[in-house]
Amino acid sequence: MKTIQYIIGAASVAVALSAAQSCKPKSADTAISGDAAAKTYVAPGKYDEFYNFVSGGFSGQLSVYGIPSGRLLRVIPVFSMDPEKGWGFSEETKPMLNTSHGNVPWDDLHHVQLSKTNGENDGRWVFVNGNNTPRLARIDLKTFRTAEILELPNSGGNHSSPFITENTEYVVAGTRFSVPMDEVDGDVPINTYKKNFRGTLSFVSVNQQDGNMDIAFQIETPGVNFDLSRSGKGPSHGWFFFSCYNTEQANTLLEVNASKNDKDFIMAVNWKKAEEYLKAGKGRKVKVKYAHNKYSEESHTSTSEIKNEVVVLSSKELKDLCYFIPCPKSPHGIDIDPTGEYMVSSGKLAALIPVFSFSKMIKAIESKSFEGDYNGIPVIKYEAALYGEVQKPGLGPLHTEFDGRGNAITTMFVSSEIVKWNIKDLKVIDRQPTFYSPGHLMIPGGDSKKPDGKYVISYNKITKDRFLPTGPELAQSAQLFDISGDKMQLILDFPTIGEPHYAQAIRAEKVKDQSLKTFKLEANKHPYASRGEGETKIVRDKNKVHVYMTAIRSHLTPDNIEGVKMGDEVYFHVTNLEQDWDVPHGFAVKGASNGELLVMPGETQTLKWVPDRVGIFPIYCTDFCSALHQEMSGYVRVSPASSKVALVGNTGTNLPAE
């Protein structure tokens, strides 16, 4: 054992030396030291220290890992249908995926924000964004379920989202792809981008009691690409900062044509000022169409409402609302340090990291230190807002988080490393290789006023040669580093669901004790609930057959159903009568062009089934619930449309005829 430790130790020194010599690691070896396993080991039956909410990228889902073990605890369905949980398959969840385009059963989930109070994670909700068909979602941390999805009008690609203000006053959404406003005829030549395309920044208010979202206002901007954003905090509370690229306003071959300008911009938005303009009636009502979907845990159903109006403020006409700060070059991330004074921007094509000063920016605005304007918006002089530059940090800086000890850690996409540097003196302190091409990184609370600087996780885009090969398609990965000491130490690799963009983590204590175990049967307000087996029945309404069904270990009631006819639409409303934690029942029917249901204790869920042929169709519980789970089944008889078979359902009374 000691020999192995020695060998590993020696190998790590060798790798560390070679990594220091070249930015791009040449091999898959890592600087793992002997105590790494102990640092990530969470014994069976023990809980992890942190919940880590990790974006599922193009899977459209949100995954939850325990840290430091890297154990996958849950995949929460958000924008994509999920057959495991019946999400998007049950009648109750279908409205959640509705949009102005109709049902959009997938999205590209990029970023994650935990709700905050006084600039600290408070464990109430998680917000996530859909990058494809612009949407915001809110997940309730009592149930770990998606509670609300809000579509965003006047937008194409919601990327700089869902970043929030320090008391969760607003969640923002900025267009990655500028498009013509929804109110005008969008049938324009694509090469009239400069004239016809606009960006919007949406400020979505959050009701502090129930978390419900509402588009408070949008700010119309020149057509550019908004990439990421962060709110101010402390002294900079009241401001929001958005990074933007394609200030060239290119509409084709952006790789080249949007990379021409030496500097693009950080847009600083004074949202307190916006509130004043809004109050003063300076907003313009714009006709739009967007969906607002809410799930109720009381009625176990969701609603989708189409809304038709938003208020838009003009960044060009309303003074003191927006300012541009020049930033080299195609900036990606913009991150605000825990004090709220320093704004770290990552020009992904630049060989330096500019750090701006909020107080200098305010002085520059007061003294009008502008170098001109861009589409009517003042551009602050670069030097007037600059605190300083981190020189030669690495190649391709993307994102920065803070350790709460005065340091920042930045991912370098091109040179595949994370780099720790001091915010005050802008000197690089440490660099460690990652495998490979890190995008976002995450320190628990690393965007808050009080980071928990024990770990950093690098979320990597490429994993070739890190895990057993699985054909051409590989999982992407997370790499956990211990950052409690002077040197950052890699202690764990683990694969992720989809492509992990941003992630956030919160101390387990802030979430675990509020976690709901069952839904109370007495409080079930579902219109088709069966509160007890005595309430089960079958009701025909023309060609719709409603089966009020219950499930309990280990039978369905009714489990013999006859009298269903061709042309009928059958709705199985299954109420789980269990009141014990971790006893869901599933429900499936042969041949259904639909998924299954997974019904939590005390909950009611509905599966729609349109029989396609005459015959006998088995139904059964899909979740191994008890020793008699295999017996938890039944039959539905489907007769021709002209049949006179009576509609009946029962359990235990339909005894053998012979």
Added chain:
Amino acid sequence: MKKTLMLIVAGVILYACGQKTGQTGDNAETPQKPAVTEYDPQRGEGKFTNVEISERLDAQMAASGKQIFDLKCSSCHKLTDEKLVGPGWQGVSTKHKPEWIMNFITNPDAMIDKDPQLQAQLELCLVRMPNQNLSDDDARHILEFMRQNDGVQ
């Protein structure tokens, strides 16, 4: 659900399922500790030590007990002596002490693991009685309904 448990042979299921209640981890909530270490098969195990019942029926309590029965119990228990999933309720209030009944229906997992009669019952039924999250009042009302079912006026 911990599906792998179900693959274990039947004899072990009884034991393994007993561990399924989530009480094994150091982080799990501490189960109600019995006041005495020895299991009392008369009283069972749980928070009830001495339940006062009167000779006459409390009709209001019994009516409330019937409602809870309809919602949470009737899927598995008949009011006759006929076994459905679990045993029929006829005679239950004379066969067991009130404390035992109320402890069992509010604390089934711990008692199924220890009570000789319940272990024998489990071998017949093969389904552990679920914890239906009854309040103390719920349990008392069900007891009164059981008494009514057994003829107490």
